[in-house]
Amino acid sequence: MNLAQLLQDIARRQPDAPAIRSATLELTYGALVDRIARLAGTLTAGGRRPGDRVVLWMENCGEFFECLFGCWAAGLTAVPCNAKLHPREIAHVISDCGATLLLTTPGLVSGAHDAQLDSEIICTGTAAYERLFDGQPVAQYASEPEDLAWLFYTSGTTGRPKGAMLSHRALLAMSLTYLADVDLLTPKDIKLHTAPLSHGTGLYALPFFLKGAQHVVLPGFDLEAVAEVMTQNSNVTMFAAPTMLTRLVNSPLAQEIDPSHIRTIYYGGGPMYVADLKRALQIFGPRLYQIYGQGESPMTITGLDRESHVNDVGPPLEERLASCGVARSGVLVRVVDEDDRDLPPGEIGEVITKSASVMTGYWNNPDATAATLRGGWLHTGDLGSLDEHGYLTLRDRSKDMIISGGTNIYPREIEEVLLRHPSVVEVSVVGRPHPDWGEEVIAFVVIKDGEKVAESELDRLCLENIARFKRPKAYRFVGPLPKNNYGKILKTELRRQLDLERSS
Numbered sequence: 001m002n003l004a005q006l007l008q009d010i011a012r013r014q015p016d017a018p019a020i021r022s023a024t025l026e027l028t029y030g031a032l033v034d035r036i037a038r039l040a041g042t043l044t045a046g047g048r049r050p051g052d053r054v055v056l057w058m059e060n061c062g063e064f065f066e067c068l069f070g071c072w073a074a075g076l077t078a079v080p081c082n083a084k085l086h087p088r089e090i091a092h093v094i095s096d097c098g099a100t101l102l103l104t105t106p107g108l109v110s111g112a113h114d115a116q117l118d119s120e121i122i123c124t125g126t127a128a129y130e131r132l133f134d135g136q137p138v139a140q141y142a143s144e145p146e147d148l149a150w151l152f153y154t155s156g157t158t159g160r161p162k163g164a165m166l167s168h169r170a171l172l173a174m175s176l177t178y179l180a181d182v183d184l185l186t187p188k189d190i191k192l193h194t195a196p197l198s199h200g201t202g203l204y205a206l207p208f209f210l211k212g213a214q215h216v217v218l219p220g221f222d223l224e225a226v227a228e229v230m231t232q233n234s235n236v237t238m239f240a241a242p243t244m245l246t247r248l249v250n251s252p253l254a255q256e257i258d259p260s261h262i263r264t265i266y267y268g269g270g271p272m273y274v275a276d277l278k279r280a281l282q283i284f285g286p287r288l289y290q291i292y293g294q295g296e297s298p299m300t301i302t303g304l305d306r307e308s309h310v311n312d313v314g315p316p317l318e319e320r321l322a323s324c325g326v327a328r329s330g331v332l333v334r335v336v337d338e339d340d341r342d343l344p345p346g347e348i349g350e351v352i353t354k355s356a357s358v359m360t361g362y363w364n365n366p367d368a369t370a371a372t373l374r375g376g377w378l379h380t381g382d383l384g385s386l387d388e389h390g391y392l393t394l395r396d397r398s399k400d401m402i403i404s405g406g407t408n409i410y411p412r413e414i415e416e417v418l419l420r421h422p423s424v425v426e427v428s429v430v431g432r433p434h435p436d437w438g439e440e441v442i443a444f445v446v447i448k449d450g451e452k453v454a455e456s457e458l459d460r461l462c463l464e465n466i467a468r469f470k471r472p473k474a475y476r477f478v479g480p481l482p483k484n485n486y487g488k489i490l491k492t493e494l495r496r497q498l499d500l501e502r503s504s
Contacts, residue, residue, distance in 0.1 A: 005140045011030050020217065039073070041136045051075065080197065173356035185208055259287065298357060
């Protein structure tokens with residue numbers, strides 16, 4: 001079973017139906033499948049074998065999807081990466097997974113060459129890219145259900161990204177769960193992509209492709225462009241990080257959108273404030289669906305459906321809107337203590353889950369796999385509680401993850417970069433609430449006695465090693481960091497200090 005094979009069935013039924021529309025590419029389903037087969041033929045003729053990895057480091061464009069399905073048609077593993085990542089971070093991904101080919105886009109290709117990546121680099125919009133489609137089309141590779149389809153690199157508290165292995169079976173299960181819980185799609189549906197295709201919107205493109213829907217790809221989240229698509233089309237579905245949804249509902253452009261043109265706005269990737277959610281419901285009506293998942297269980301752990309946003313079911317409305325819903329179809333969710341024993345309703349513990357959507361494990365990292373998938377359950381690292389109705393409310397992030405603009409940022413990764421400065425003794429990175437982005441990165445830094453460090457030096461160090469969006473937005477030069485009796489830095493105390501600054 002191969003997801004690219006399933007796309008062939010759609011093309012046979014509706015070869016002239018629009019599949020992809022973007023600034024650089026427009027394809028029908030018939031043309032898309034033809035280009036996929038030719039790309040697979042070129043990749044196969046080039047000596048790549050089933051299971052080999054291809055990194056897709058691409059800005060949002062229609063070409064992303066032909067590359068994704070082309071990899072699968074050849075039996076290869078796609079490794080989509082956030083376009084915001086630093087070239088050195090991409091170099092680590094390429095080295096870790098052993099990829100020999102990087103497919104990229106004009107805005108990123110110079111950084112790829114500057115980093116001297118250990119792989120072939122081909123950029124969209126070039127003659128080299130178009131030659132990829134000059135090959136003889138080949139039959140779709142007959143993958144096994146457990147063959148690796150999508151290698152999803154998700155940063156961890158160890159400071160190095162880990163590759164979550166998602167099989168064809170896992171991605172199909174994810175897609176079927178969408179069709180069971182969110183929408184039963186048809187070829188008349190339109191999926192609007194404004195968030196990075198390497199993450200949630202790209203993953204949930206798959207159920208839309210499997211139902212023959214049209215995909216409209218925008219370079220990014222532009223309010224005017226979003227409003228234009230929603231005004232000129234019907235049956236539009238879009239993924240939005242909470243910050244994106246808040247920006248949309250607070251824009252005058254939201255009043256110009258006919259809510260009946262919107263099929264669904266599914267949101268997730270960070271906390272959604274209840275007041276903002278209520279405003280979105282006032283403007284768009286019951287067309288919202290909240291998703292809770294992570295790279296290790298892509299987009300599929302719990303969900304808060306349309307009815308739970310507005311109707312009198314389960315817990316009181318305020319509590320429901322503050323939750324992230326109930327377990328998705330075919331998904332088991334528990335909240336457990338340190339010994340993996342179930343906790344009673346209302347008590348806070350770690351959220352664990354089991355389903356066909358869960359990853360196989362971490363690429364080339366058996367220790368992390370064993371720790372995360374112990375007992376056959378995915379241990380999310382998130383702290384939450386279940387109520388008596390089965391609604392899950394996230395209480396904290398046990399791994400101190402920061403979510404800014406719907407993107408996960410892991411403090412340890414930033415801390416390790418800042419500690420490379422010879423004058424830095426200690427550093428601790430925390431998130432501070434931000435009205436637009438949800439959270440922003442703040443670094444508390446301890447400098448050696450008698451020495452001085454300019455913020456610009458630390459900024460430069462970060463920009464040379466990690467993505468710009470991970471760089472601290474402010475630095476606090478302090479004395480010894482607060483610690484408990486075991487020497488562990490008290491990040492709660494640092495957050496309290498930031499709260500006092502805001503209130504003073």
